[in-house]
Amino acid sequence: MNRCRITSVLAFVLACAAAVAQESYLWSFDRDPVGRVPSYLLADTNWVVAVDSGAPTQPNVLTASAEGCTNALGSVCSVQEFKLEHGRLWTRLNVFSGAAGLVFRMRAADNFDVLMVAPDSSRLQLMAVRNGVPQELASSALKTAFGRWHRMGVELDGRTIGCYFDGELRMTAAEDPMSAGKGTIGMIVAGGGRVHFDDLNVDVTTAAEPARRGETVVQVFLVGDRISIGDHIVTLPQLTERLGQRFDSTQRLLLLVDRNMAYERVEQILKAAVTIGFEKISIELRK
Numbered sequence: 001m002n003r004c005r006i007t008s009v010l011a012f013v014l015a016c017a018a019a020v021a022q023e024s025y026l027w028s029f030d031r032d033p034v035g036r037v038p039s040y041l042l043a044d045t046n047w048v049v050a051v052d053s054g055a056p057t058q059p060n061v062l063t064a065s066a067e068g069c070t071n072a073l074g075s076v077c078s079v080q081e082f083k084l085e086h087g088r089l090w091t092r093l094n095v096f097s098g099a100a101g102l103v104f105r106m107r108a109a110d111n112f113d114v115l116m117v118a119p120d121s122s123r124l125q126l127m128a129v130r131n132g133v134p135q136e137l138a139s140s141a142l143k144t145a146f147g148r149w150h151r152m153g154v155e156l157d158g159r160t161i162g163c164y165f166d167g168e169l170r171m172t173a174a175e176d177p178m179s180a181g182k183g184t185i186g187m188i189v190a191g192g193g194r195v196h197f198d199d200l201n202v203d204v205t206t207a208a209e210p211a212r213r214g215e216t217v218v219q220v221f222l223v224g225d226r227i228s229i230g231d232h233i234v235t236l237p238q239l240t241e242r243l244g245q246r247f248d249s250t251q252r253l254l255l256l257v258d259r260n261m262a263y264e265r266v267e268q269i270l271k272a273a274v275t276i277g278f279e280k281i282s283i284e285l286r287k
Contacts, residue, residue, distance in 0.1 A: 102115045104156070
């Protein structure tokens with residue numbers, strides 16, 4: 001995977017004393033050329049980066065249109081050289097027409113699982129596509145409409161698939177043992193639809209990484225609505241300036257995060273750190 005090109009961030013989340021961690025990846029589209037398909041994605045010309053001043057995290061989004069698509073399943077965009085087995089996959093999306101969602105457990109162009117929202121029918125649907133034939137695994141009624149931003153995600157543990165919408169677990173389904181395991185991830189637009197995606201995020205469950213001897217760490221504390229570095233409480237712009245002054249490619253940035261901290265705030269800081277150049281970023285959840 002070309003991490004520099006996809007502006008990904010690697011985070012090891014150490015929850016309590018458990019020897020379990022998360023490698024977190026973020027594809028933000030914000031530094032990709034407008035009007036083109038990012039090089040780290042495999043997609044047709046219906047998928048391009050565009051500016052969206054109304055997106056939750058600006059400036060760029062990934063847009064897609066299935067108008068004129070001859071594939072009955074719709075148009076799929078997948079991340080190259082990346083596969084997910086256990087963890088979480090989520091995005092923010094704005095469906096203007098048709099249906100759209102997340103693709104995972106992808107083995108081939110006609111074999112994958114998909115979580116899709118169709119605002120015209122106010123329905124969230126989990127499907128398994130096998131040899132081009134979709135089969136519904138679970139569905140849930142939603143209160144939604146075209147032209148609104150929502151957050152969608154799936155959680156995979158090898159046994160069940162958890163389906164989330166706007167932060168709420170809406171349904172679960174048992175995984176097919178034949179399809180469980182590492183698979184490609186991506187996004188889909190169907191039903192002749194049009195959609196904007198703002199960021200694609202993955203948290204991969206892994207074994208915890210041992211501390212590296214001699215590694216220098218820059219610590220930032222996030223408690224309530226406060227950001228502090230050293231003995232100073234700072235704003236996000238001030239934090240960005242201080243991190244820029246301290247940045248060294250050999251350093252690790254450690255975010256000590258209160259469990260009640262809004263994830264959107266953590267995401268803002270992650271993006272700022274990635275923009276500066278930090279590639280080793282750890283998040284420790286505090287009680």
